[in-house]
Amino acid sequence: MRALILMTVSALMLAACSERSERVLFDGMYFPAKAKKASDDRLDFEVSVRRASQSLEAAQAAGRHEGTRYCIENFGTSEIAWSEGPDGESGAVQMSNGNLMLKGRCVIW
Numbered sequence: 110m111r112a113l114i115l116m117t118v119s120a121l122m123l124a125a126c127s128e129r130s131e132r133v134l135f136d137g138m139y140f141p142a143k144a145k146k147a148s149d150d151r152l153d154f155e156v157s158v159r160r161a162s163q164s165l166e167a168a169q170a171a172g173r174h175e176g177t178r179y180c181i182e183n184f185g186t187s188e189i190a191w192s193e194g195p196d197g198e199s200g201a202v203q204m205s206n207g208n209l210m211l212k213g214r215c216v217i218w
Contacts, residue, residue, distance in 0.1 A: 133174065138163045140171035144179035152215045154179050156194075161209035169195040169202065172211040180215035188216035 132139050140158050147153040156175045161168035173195050177187050193203055194211035203210040 133171075135170045135174075136164055136167040138167055140168050142171050142175035144175045147212060151183060152217070154213060154215065156209075156211040156213070158209040158211070160207070161204065162207055165202075165209070168209045169211075172209055176211060176213050184215045184217055186215055186217055188218070189213045190216050 138160070140160050140163070142156060142158045144154050144156045147155045154176065156172045156179070158168045158172045158175070173189075176189050176191075176194070180186050180189055191211065191213040194213055195202070
């Protein structure tokens, strides 16, 4: 199962790096997303998803995708512990200027 997830995410990552016509869509919409480290410990990261007002559920999926991509590129894992995000304990998400803000930590076994 883990191998299937890695293959799927890898394929999605390649699609995200392709031309505009090949962007990854969520519920038929494009959400520009960016992940970056949140502290000196690169395991902690933040994801900003623009255009979240189109659909909060789809924006969360785009944020989950970007977080997964960040962890795979930096640590080779797709496991994430969300502190503020789609899979966080509280399920809470933050909005800032129309952008969805998610926070998580890559889990290394």
